[in-house]
Amino acid sequence: MSRLSRKFRRRRLESTPFEVSLTPLIDTALTLLIIFMVTTPMLHNAIRVDLPKGTAQENDNQHQELIVTIDKDSNMFFNDKPVTLDSLGSVIKDQLAQVGDSNDKRVWIKIDKANSCDMLIGTIDCIKVIGGVQDVAVLTQKAA
Numbered sequence: 001m002s003r004l005s006r007k008f009r010r011r012r013l014e015s016t017p018f019e020v021s022l023t024p025l026i027d028t029a030l031t032l033l034i035i036f037m038v039t040t041p042m043l044h045n046a047i048r049v050d051l052p053k054g055t056a057q058e059n060d061n062q063h064q065e066l067i068v069t070i071d072k073d074s075n076m077f078f079n080d081k082p083v084t085l086d087s088l089g090s091v092i093k094d095q096l097a098q099v100g101d102s103n104d105k106r107v108w109i110k111i112d113k114a115n116s117c118d119m120l121i122g123t124i125d126c127i128k129v130i131g132g133v134q135d136v137a138v139l140t141q142k143a144a
Helices: 002-014 023-044 085-099 117-128
Strands: 067-070 076-078 081-083 106-111 135-138
Touching: 067 117, 076 085, 081 085, 085 117, 106 117, 117 135
Parallel strands: 067 106, 106 135
Antiparallel strands: 067 076, 076 081
């Protein structure tokens, strides 16, 4: 009787019906990770702007954290957040206060080429009135 019970216990320990295989779980998690890695850079370019073409190319390693974007419908964004021309000055002042003593206090303007020059000049005037802005630069697309 003791032999029979030992065999039964041994067999019972060897074959548990509740074993969970982690391989499908890991495969699913890695697949989701790859999907998120591919789609995340696409989310950054949510504002579509057709930049004017120019021959000068800006240095790519410059720190660009103050970016004003104006799309073809004249909607204005500051660092991808919607703003109006009236509130642009105070928003940039707040951002400059957070940046502190950074050497790069340049405001970049990305404006769609469908907009008028009046919109660009009005935006530049609004930004130049703010104290602490070193430069205002207009981004262009390199001509082919």
